[in-house]
Amino acid sequence: xxxxxxxxxxxxxxxDEIATAIAEYLPGDDMLRTGIYxxxxxxxxxxNLAIGFELKSSxxxxxxxxxxxxxxxxxxxYSELRASxxxxxxxxxxxxxxxxxxxxxxxxxYIEKPNSETQLHGRGLLIAKNSGFSEFxxxxxxxxxxxxxxxxx
Numbered sequence: 001x002x003x004x005x006x007x008x009x010x011x012x013x014x015x016d017e018i019a020t021a022i023a024e025y026l027p028g029d030d031m032l033r034t035g036i037y038x039x040x041x042x043x044x045x046x047x048n049l050a051i052g053f054e055l056k057s058s059x060x061x062x063x064x065x066x067x068x069x070x071x072x073x074x075x076x077x078y079s080e081l082r083a084s085x086x087x088x089x090x091x092x093x094x095x096x097x098x099x100x101x102x103x104x105x106x107x108x109x110y111i112e113k114p115n116s117e118t119q120l121h122g123r124g125l126l127i128a129k130n131s132g133f134s135e136f137x138x139x140x141x142x143x144x145x146x147x148x149x150x151x152x153x
Contacts, residue, residue, distance in 0.1 A: 001088035001095065008082040010048065011073060015040045018085060025087055025094065027149065028132060035131025036085075038124035039098050039145055043083035045069070047100025047143055050078070053110075093134070094149040104142030 004025050007018055019037045026032045045051050049072040051059070059065040072078045081101040088095045110125045128147075129136045135148035 001090045003086070004089050004094070005087040006085070008084050009040070010044065010082050012041065012044055012069060015044070022085070022087060022096075025089070027094075027151075031131040032133070032149065035128035035133065035147070036096060036098075038128040038131075039147075040083070040085065042124055042128075043098050043100035046105060047102035048078060048081040048083055049073070050102060052105075092151055094151070096147045096149070097144060098147075099144040102143050104139075107138045107142045107145075 005022055007021075009015065009018060015037060018040060019033055022036065023033050026036075045056070049069065051068065051072070056065065059068050083098065083100040085096065085098045088097075107125060111129055128145075132149070133147040134150035136145070138145050
């Protein structure tokens with residue numbers, strides 16, 4: 001496979017730049033870009049910064065989510081952690097792998113039992129899964145997602 005793109009990131013503000021940069025490699029509409037964007041956010045927020053579902057709910061209710069993100073980015077426990085994205089291609093497919101430095105999580109819980117639309121968050125993985133990838137899979141640990149885009153669609 002040929003390397004198309006590779007980047008390391010640690011802050012949410014870097015995600016727009018990455019999503020824009022990789023758009024040229026993605027076929028079709030903006031749904032794939034949206035799906036990747038959601039996965040990049042999850043890698044930082046839930047992976048590297050270890051903000052779980054319940055904590056994020058509380059932070060959003062108190063309107064201090066962004067403040068907690070900034071605090072954790074400067075905390076020595078999290079400040080050196082990086083996530084990565086790599087995009088490879090061959091004649092049949094484009095492969096996108098996103099990995100964070102976190103402990104992983106029970107991703108099936110968020111895809112097989114999606115959260116209510118009335119909740120403040122919790123639909124990012126479902127959005128990503130349904131954004132047009134031919135394949136969508138996590139490693140057993142839950143800290144790397146690999147998405148395949150088939151060129152035969």
